[in-house]
Amino acid sequence: MASTSAAEVMNFLNEVAGRYPQAISLAAGRPTDVLFERLGTADLAARIDRYLDASGLSMATLLQYGRTAGAIHALMAQQLRIDEGVPAVPERVVVTAGCQEAMSLCLSALCLTSQDVALVCNPTYIGATGAAAALGIAVHGLTADGDGLPAAIDEAVAGLRREGRRAATLYLIPDFDNPTGRVLDRAQRLAILEACERHRIVVLEDNPYGMFRYDGDAVEPMAALDRAGSVIYLSTYSKTLCPAVRVGSAVVPETLFGDRQAATALFDDLVQRKSYLTVNTGQIAQAIVGGHLLLHDGSLRGWIEPARSVYRNNRDALLDRLDMRFGSDPRISWNRPEGGFFLTVDLPFAFDAAAVDECVNEEGVIVMPMAFFALDASQDRRIRLAFSAVGPERIAAGVDALARYLARRMAPQAHARETLAEPA
Ligand SMILES: Cc1ncc(COP(=O)(O)O)c(C=O)c1O
Structure with a gap:
C-alpha cells in the first residue's frame, strides 16, 4: 500500500463503506453531527444578517466576487x-x-x-501528500517522530543536498496528529523550530484538532513559539463549525526569517496563486463564519464545548474497550491521546486493504490501515481508529468486532497459513 495515492485510498474507503452501509466505521474522522444541531437554516441566516449588520455591506455586495485574500481576515486573526x-x-x-x-x-x-522538496512525517495526513502529488511536488518522509524529528530533519537536508535537492518546507501536525494522535511537547517544538531555522525550512503548521483537548495542559502552537519567522499557520473551521463552509486560512508570519519584505512577498504570492485557483473564498460562507464569530465574542471555545464532551466520552469509551479486550495481550498496544479524533493501534501482523475487506465482511467493522498514510512499509503493522463520529455503544461493539477478527488472524493456524503462503 506504500505507493497508494490519496484518491485511491478515498475511493477504496468510500467503496467499502458503500458496500457495507450497516458497518460500524472507526475509519472516518468526521466531526460529530452534534456540532450541527444549532446550525439550522434560520441560524445560518442569522449569522449572515449579523455579519451584514456589523460590516455595513449589502446583500448584493456579499453575492458578488470578493477580495481575494478574504473579507473576514480580521475576525479570523482575532x-x-x-x-x-x-x-x-x-x-x-x-x-x-x-x-x-x-x-x-x-x-x-x-x-x-523541481529541486524543492516538502518534508512530511511518515505517516502523515493524506490531504497534504495528495496535494503535493497533484502539484508534482516531491515529498520526503521523516519516519522518526517526537525527539527524533530534529535529527531526522538534519539527515534529510544532508541527503537531499547530496542529490542536488533542497528541503523547502516541513508539513507538520503538532497537536493530536492525523493519523497517529500524538502531540509534540514544547521542547520538541522548539528543537524542530531551531532545526528549521538553521536550514531555512518554512514550517506549515496544520492544527485542526488543537482545540479538542480532553485532558492535560495545552502546548503553545509552533506559530506562537516561533521567533525566527519560519511558521505559516494553517487553520480550518471544518472541525469547530462545519466542513461545509469550506473556510480556513494560511497565516503568514510578520517576517520570514527576519525579513519583512520576504514575508510580504510570500503573502502576495499566495494571494496571486489563490486568484487563479478559486478567485476568492465564497462570501456567503465567510459571512456565516464571520457572523458566528461576532455572535460569540470572537471565540469558538464555548461553542465547541458540547462536541468536545462528545469526543471525550467517545475517546474514553474506546480506551476502556481496548483495555477490556486487549489489556492482557502483549502483542497489541495503543496510544492514549489527550485529545483529537484518532489513536494508533500496533499489531503483530500487517493490516492491509485485503484485511479491511475481510474485517468488514466477517465482523462488520471498518478500520483504517496506517499504511494508507505511509510513504513506505514502516506502518504496515498499525491501524488508525477514529472516535469522533461514532457513539460509545457502537465504539464498544466495533472494538469487540475488531477483537474477534484480530483473534482469528493471530491464532496459530492463521500464522501457519500466512507463513506457508509466503513466497520463497
Ligand atoms: C490534518 C488535517 N488537515 C486538514 C484537514 C481538512 O481541512 P479542511 O476541511 O479545512 O480542508 C483535515 C481533515 O480531516 C485534517 O485531518
Whole structure:
C-alpha cells in the first residue's frame, strides 16, 4: 500500500463503506453531527444578517466576487489570537477554501523548482501528500517522530543536498496528529523550530484538532513559539463549525526569517496563486463564519464545548474497550491521546486493504490501515481508529468486532497459513 495515492485510498474507503452501509466505521474522522444541531437554516441566516449588520455591506455586495485574500481576515486573526494564541495579524491572513486550499497554495509557493522538496512525517495526513502529488511536488518522509524529528530533519537536508535537492518546507501536525494522535511537547517544538531555522525550512503548521483537548495542559502552537519567522499557520473551521463552509486560512508570519519584505512577498504570492485557483473564498460562507464569530465574542471555545464532551466520552469509551479486550495481550498496544479524533493501534501482523475487506465482511467493522498514510512499509503493522463520529455503544461493539477478527488472524493456524503462503 506504500505507493497508494490519496484518491485511491478515498475511493477504496468510500467503496467499502458503500458496500457495507450497516458497518460500524472507526475509519472516518468526521466531526460529530452534534456540532450541527444549532446550525439550522434560520441560524445560518442569522449569522449572515449579523455579519451584514456589523460590516455595513449589502446583500448584493456579499453575492458578488470578493477580495481575494478574504473579507473576514480580521475576525479570523482575532479568533486565532484568542483561542489558540497564534500571533495572527489581519494583513497576513489569507482566507482559503478550507485548510486543503491553504496547503496547496503554500506548497506551490514554497516549492518553486523541481529541486524543492516538502518534508512530511511518515505517516502523515493524506490531504497534504495528495496535494503535493497533484502539484508534482516531491515529498520526503521523516519516519522518526517526537525527539527524533530534529535529527531526522538534519539527515534529510544532508541527503537531499547530496542529490542536488533542497528541503523547502516541513508539513507538520503538532497537536493530536492525523493519523497517529500524538502531540509534540514544547521542547520538541522548539528543537524542530531551531532545526528549521538553521536550514531555512518554512514550517506549515496544520492544527485542526488543537482545540479538542480532553485532558492535560495545552502546548503553545509552533506559530506562537516561533521567533525566527519560519511558521505559516494553517487553520480550518471544518472541525469547530462545519466542513461545509469550506473556510480556513494560511497565516503568514510578520517576517520570514527576519525579513519583512520576504514575508510580504510570500503573502502576495499566495494571494496571486489563490486568484487563479478559486478567485476568492465564497462570501456567503465567510459571512456565516464571520457572523458566528461576532455572535460569540470572537471565540469558538464555548461553542465547541458540547462536541468536545462528545469526543471525550467517545475517546474514553474506546480506551476502556481496548483495555477490556486487549489489556492482557502483549502483542497489541495503543496510544492514549489527550485529545483529537484518532489513536494508533500496533499489531503483530500487517493490516492491509485485503484485511479491511475481510474485517468488514466477517465482523462488520471498518478500520483504517496506517499504511494508507505511509510513504513506505514502516506502518504496515498499525491501524488508525477514529472516535469522533461514532457513539460509545457502537465504539464498544466495533472494538469487540475488531477483537474477534484480530483473534482469528493471530491464532496459530492463521500464522501457519500466512507463513506457508509466503513466497520463497
Ligand atoms: C490534518 C488535517 N488537515 C486538514 C484537514 C481538512 O481541512 P479542511 O476541511 O479545512 O480542508 C483535515 C481533515 O480531516 C485534517 O485531518
